[in-house]
Amino acid sequence: MIDAKHYNFAFLDEGSKREIRRSILKAVAIPGYQVPFGSRELPIGRGWGTGGIQITLSIIGKEDILKVIDQGNDDSVNAVNIKKLVGECTDVEVTTDSEEATIIQSRHRIPEIPMRNDQILVLQVPTPEPLRIVEPKESVTKQMHAEAEYSGMWLSLFEDLTQYGKISISSEYPVMVEDRYVMNPSPIPRYDNWKLNDSETLYLFGAGREKKIYAIPPHTKVVSMCFEDVPFRTEDFEGKHCRLCGATGVYLDELIDEATGEKVYECNDTGFCKKRRMRGKNSMQTENMQRGE
Amino acid sequence: MAEEIRSVYQFDFVHDAQKVFRELLSAMANPGQIREIKKQAEKFTGDYAALLALGCTLLDNEEKMYVEKNPGLSSELHNLTLCKEADLDQADYVFLSSEMNYGSMEQILKNVRHGTYADPQESATIFLLCGQVEGEETMTLKGPGVKGERKLPVCPYIKKVIRLRNNLEIEYPLGVDLVFADRSGNLIGVPRLIKLD
Secondary structure, eight states: OOOTTTSBTTBSOHHHHHHHHHHHHHHHHSTTOOEEOOOOOOSSOTTSSHHHHHHHHHHOOTTOEEEEEETTBTTSHHHHHHHHHHHHHHOOEEOSOTTTOSEEEEESOOOSSOOOTTOEEEEEOSOOOGGGGTOOOHHHHHHHHHTTOOHHHHHHHHHHHHHHSSOOOOBSOOEEETTTEEEOOTTOBGGGGGGGTTOSSEEEEEETTTTEEEEEOTTOOEEEOOBTTBOOOOOOOTTOOOTTTOOOSSOEEEEEOTTTOOEEEEESOHHHHHHHHHHHHHHHHHHHHHHTO | OOOOOOOSOOOOTTHHHHHHHHHHHHHHHSTTOOEEOHHHHTTSOSTTHHHHHHHHHHOOTTSEEEETTOHHHHHHHHHHHOOEEOOGGGOSEEEEOSOOOHHHHHHHHHHSOBOOSSOTTSBOEEEEEESOSSOSEEEEEESTTSSSOEEEEEOHHHHHHHHHHHHTOOOTTSOOEEEEEETTOEEEEEOTTOEEO
């Protein structure tokens, strides 16, 4: 842990934590609404997860166990650096096991293993405003949310449909929260959108550069925006499986096998994949021991 | 010889405040679930220890508070947090240290800040102290944070206040968030979208 004489526990000063905590509580009370907050300077560039980090640093305590993932990966540069920063200034335990973690900070993915009510998922958000694609001015989008004026958003989805024959948004697919607020669920793939609805866990979203915090409490109604005759569709991995652990029915990364030049697939959630392989290895070892090998 | 300076309370503004916040966050995210801040509240003395622990977790000189008819609690909160006192209709946080009658409670709920459509977060949170959170009346809550519906036995005061708030029919996203606490350090959060069945 870094010198506690020079840095406060969890890096941020208590005044900053209090402001972020107050904003989080309001965000929980108004699901899907973007609460403005005074985003702080951190030893990491804005746009590199500072919103998520500020939330994590404001909620974390000595007994927490932290997991950080970036694009589903526990070992990517962003995840490792965030883990190091939070670990250094809090001395909390870090893990790659999503079931062991009490706080999971993520960019792009919701873990494959369903999260529990005693866990919190913190998502880093680059562009929190779902209406930005139809209106560039913040003052106008704020008023649009105030009036629940989402016709521009519907029109944008319809234009997409007429142009491509389907809604082509792959990530940041807009959702309607509690029939009131249109919300950007951060750049999670469409595949993860259903996990936001009626979930067991609390989702906190932080956008450091855009200075917004929003939340989805457990068991909140979250509906991906679509038309009656054009239902919402997720990515299809039918007939595909992870080449490492054999998992099906999970979000997969498409890779090209360098030796054969063929398309192969691997679990995007590396922690989940690793755990499955460990379990497989352990059960094989147990079988071998039982056979006396 | 220099004498050791000791504070009159043992509340740690870093770690105890974090624990109180997490319990409060859990209470607001899971309305009707009883959470506990007993260990942290015990670091203050007096009848209002739970309110002091909550105040020290959220208040500072950037916020405004209103304390109903309790100058002692008001000055203690100000001394601990530097939070300024304000009129009811200006306050960000309202502290009610005793159970209010029907008329007074209705006036408070009507007159606190409800936020605006553009800035619904600019609304008040009311902390209400009651004898005991758990009681003989069954309350059924519905809304975000509750799977289906949640039934729990509470004191009649809690049910009365939530019913009063619901009867005001404040149009969402405007509203008032309620946090009930008792002297044993139990907490119940009731955000604005929660309805009483």
